Amino acid sequence: METKELICVNCPMGCRVSVTIEAGEVLSVTGNSCPRGEAYARQESIRPMRILTSTVKIDHALHRVLPVITSKDIPLDMMDAAMEEIRRVTVDAPVKMNDVLIENLLGTGADVIASRSMDRI
Numbered sequence: 001m002e003t004k005e006l007i008c009v010n011c012p013m014g015c016r017v018s019v020t021i022e023a024g025e026v027l028s029v030t031g032n033s034c035p036r037g038e039a040y041a042r043q044e045s046i047r048p049m050r051i052l053t054s055t056v057k058i059d060h061a062l063h064r065v066l067p068v069i070t071s072k073d074i075p076l077d078m079m080d081a082a083m084e085e086i087r088r089v090t091v092d093a094p095v096k097m098n099d100v101l102i103e104n105l106l107g108t109g110a111d112v113i114a115s116r117s118m119d120r121i
């Protein structure tokens with residue numbers, strides 16, 4: 001049996017949450033002040049998720065790269081593979097902020113979207 005101490009990041013209260021895990025399964029969560037804290041602690045303990053921010057190459061624009069972000073969290077253990085996938089992509093200007101550049105990144109259900117617009121030059 002293992003106990004992990006986490007700080008919930010879902011709101012400014014920052015509750016200290018304690019998670020008891022055995023054989024890869026969460027047995028109990030304590031210290032959370034609301035259900036969001038329990039859901040966060042369970043996910044964070046078993047398979048942490050994160051938003052990915054990066055850049056893709058862009059042609060015919062003022063800059064050589066365009067900032068991008070995933071539309072939702074993806075598993076932390078898929079970050080390297082996700083970065084590989086993003087590195088393969090080159091987009092062509094113009095691009096509008098929130099344009100979807102990669103759909104369903106590696107089957108995660110998250111899209112890679114443009115973080116800003118970039119005009120064609």
Ligand code: SF4
Pocket residue numbers: 008009010011012013014015031032033034035036037038
């Ligand atoms: S457990 Fe609930 S109240 Fe506490 S930090 Fe998380 S979201 Fe906020």
